[in-house]
Amino acid sequence: MIWQLDLSVLTLIVICAFATIMVKDLLSAAIIFGAYSFLMCLLWTEMGAVDVAFTEASVGAGVSTVLFIAAVYQTSRTVKPRKSGRGLAKIFALLATLLTGLVLLIAEADFPGFADLSSPASLHVSPYYITQTLHDTNVPNMVTSVLADYRGYDTMLETVVIFTAGLAVIAILRRYKKDQPFTPPEPYILSKGYPDTIIRFVARQLVPFIQLFALYVVAHGHHSPGGGFQGGVILGASFILLAISYDFKTVLGIMNEKWNVLLGNLGVLIYAGIGFLCLGLGANFLDYSILSKVLPATDRVMARSHGMLGIEIGVAIAVMAIVISIYLNVVSRGKYDKGL
Amino acid sequence: MDSFFIGTGVALCLLMLLTLHRAIRGPTAIDRIMGLNVIGTKTTILLVIIGTIYHRVDMFVDIALAYALLNFIVAIAASRYFQHRKNLNPKGYGFRYRSEGEK
Amino acid sequence: MTAVVILLTLAGLIFFSATTIGILRFPDFYSRMHAAGKGDTLSSLFMLLALVLYNFHEINLGNLLVAMKILLIVVFIFMASPTATHAITDAGYESGVKPWTKKPEEESP
Amino acid sequence: MQAIISHYNYWIYILLMMIGLYAMLAKNNLIKKVIGMSIFQTAIIVFYVSISAKEHASIPIIAHGHGHGAVEAAIDVAHxxxxxxxxxxxxxxVVSVGTLGVALAICLGIYRRYNSLEEDEIQEQLQ
Structure with missing residues (x-):
């Protein structure tokens, strides 16, 4: 941590949060919330949490602000004032907020100081992770090894949660029309309403780089910040860029609804399948060291490293499919006819 | 040299604060998008600077690369919004409710 | 080497300040957009060049990779930032923002 | 005095949490409530990440840990x-992106049915 930067970034964050709440225009609120997310990423980088910052970078720049803009596009942009006679609700809310803040403030006095070496959180289990990760798994990035190996159950069920969220969005929003002939896209014909050649050209140049970079992030997560979640979100963001700069139909031609749900399933199944493979070989669920029996020329330590790579690939596939599915459903209000 | 970079970072944060004024108060929504874009570029550079201060710049440069690649998606999405719905409302309504007669 | 790094960083900071002053003080949307688009791209080039030079202590594979990645950031900023500027300006033009003139009363829609 | 200086991160997290909670309770518009929920989530993340920080510590990736049979030197926990x-x-x-998607989907469903996102108008139509 660098306290000078810490203080300045925290000030900016509080200003941004206030402005996001106070501004009366929903599109502007979404945009200021994007700036808030940038500053959050800076804060976490500066506190040393590079993996968290990477996730926030890909999520905040690529997905969440675009989702807000899509939702505002599909609904209305204006905020109406509350009808008169309801000012009491505001006062009550303010009182409840102040009370909660007061309780937290009193409880906060018992907490260990900021950046204290002997805070209880960093005394019990984390020294084991820090000292043993190279010895156990040969993975220098502790966050990856804790995420995919030591706490593998947790991450598996988080992936299931994301998959469930994608299914919930489809269940809430999707409207099927009976006669909806799907016309395949013609990507090089400038359709009406999208006359912007420059944006299309630059997007066409950048999308392969973004996808290649996402694959690098997934594969190199053992040695540098990154991993399945970040790579999956970046892959999804590349498809969102394609859907915005080209046509909605272009993305549907590459990744239609059936493929999205299938890939989401496949990602979760890869994760659980590796776990069951370990179980079938005679070890515990998600104990990758037994995989050295089937993988050629690996000892028990390297087998754990390779097993982690396998589940990161599963996570990346699931997250990519779900992010694309959520975006396509929100931006077309479940009709899949035309997007932003 | 570290303190020089810390000073540079704090100066960039100060400039970011001034840009944030435009992003928050800016009369129209597109002014806000412009402010967001400028803040994104400054964030990219600050990430590399923080990596330099930590002496582990090879770990931080990937995050900055992700920002450089993804930063303009929001701007393009917002411009698409204005191509479909042309209610920019140049007078702007920032922190007050729009009155009835106003377009 | 250190002097070059400091000079480049200061140049970047000066251009960033000019960008910020332009964003704050110019009278209408188009001129503000012009300040943001141009100054931001150039000053990020200066800053990132300074950081490349500072991190390039000795020639080995790791340092070369880092320098390559930072230069890639420069390339992508040079591609993405003008595109974003173009998109935002186009949005402003499409939705009918009028350019600033010295006598705004003469304009009639 | 020392207590205040060494606890400022908790103060900021409480402030952010209060902002998010106020938006969720008092705002009339549903998308504003969703934004408040996101701010609340980031406040909790700030709390957790600031717990993990250590004085003069580096990022949690072992330096020079590249390659097979890497250095078995003693690793200092405080580092x-x-x-x-x-x-x-x-x-x-990442889960917050999922919840954001579900929340926005619910907002769009409400807008499709009641043609409004304002809380009091929806309640009037419900009665």
């Missing part, structure tokens, strides 16, 4: 930040 909260919060951010 690296606590990785466990990072792991928990990393998954929380």
């Amino acid at each position: 690296y930040a606590n990785p466990l909260p990072h792991v928990l919060m990393l998954t929380a951010i």
Whole structure:
């Protein structure tokens, strides 16, 4: 941590949060919330949490602000004032907020100081992770090894949660029309309403780089910040860029609804399948060291490293499919006819 | 040299604060998008600077690369919004409710 | 080497300040957009060049990779930032923002 | 005085949490409430990440740990930040995208049915 930067970034964050709440225009609120997310990423980088910052970078720049803009596009942009006679609700809310803040403030006095070496959180289990990760798994990035190996159950069920969220969005929003002939896209014909050649050209140049970079992030997560979640979100963001700069139909031609749900399933199944493979070989669920029996020329330590790579690939596939599915459903209000 | 970079970072944060004024108060929504874009570029550079201060710049440069690649998606999405719905409302309504007669 | 790094960083900071002053003080949307688009791209080039030079202590594979990645950031900023500027300006033009003139009363829609 | 200086990160997290809670309770518009929920989530993430910070510690990636049979030198625990909260919060951010999608989907469903996103107008139509 660098306290000078810490203080300045925290000030900016509080200003941004206030402005996001106070501004009366929903599109502007979404945009200021994007700036808030940038500053959050800076804060976490500066506190040393590079993996968290990477996730926030890909999520905040690529997905969440675009989702807000899509939702505002599909609904209305204006905020109406509350009808008169309801000012009491505001006062009550303010009182409840102040009370909660007061309780937290009193409880906060018992907490260990900021950046204290002997805070209880960093005394019990984390020294084991820090000292043993190279010895156990040969993975220098502790966050990856804790995420995919030591706490593998947790991450598996988080992936299931994301998959469930994608299914919930489809269940809430999707409207099927009976006669909806799907016309395949013609990507090089400038359709009406999208006359912007420059944006299309630059997007066409950048999308392969973004996808290649996402694959690098997934594969190199053992040695540098990154991993399945970040790579999956970046892959999804590349498809969102394609859907915005080209046509909605272009993305549907590459990744239609059936493929999205299938890939989401496949990602979760890869994760659980590796776990069951370990179980079938005679070890515990998600104990990758037994995989050295089937993988050629690996000892028990390297087998754990390779097993982690396998589940990161599963996570990346699931997250990519779900992010694309959520975006396509929100931006077309479940009709899949035309997007932003 | 570290303190020089810390000073540079704090100066960039100060400039970011001034840009944030435009992003928050800016009369129209597109002014806000412009402010967001400028803040994104400054964030990219600050990430590399923080990596330099930590002496582990090879770990931080990937995050900055992700920002450089993804930063303009929001701007393009917002411009698409204005191509479909042309209610920019140049007078702007920032922190007050729009009155009835106003377009 | 250190002097070059400091000079480049200061140049970047000066251009960033000019960008910020332009964003704050110019009278209408188009001129503000012009300040943001141009100054931001150039000053990020200066800053990132300074950081490349500072991190390039000795020639080995790791340092070369880092320098390559930072230069890639420069390339992508040079591609993405003008595109974003173009998109935002186009949005402003499409939705009918009028350019600033010295006598705004003469304009009639 | 010392207590205040060494606890400022908790103060900021309480402030952010109050802002988010106020938006969720008092705002009339549903999308504003969703934004308040996101701010609340980031406040909790700030809390967890600031717990994991250590004085003069580096990022939780072992330096020069590249390659097979890497250095088995003694690793100083105080040298690296606590990785466990990072792991928990990393998954929380991605899950927050999922919850954001579901919340916005519910908002769009409400708008399709009641043609409004304002809380009091929806309640009037419900009665």
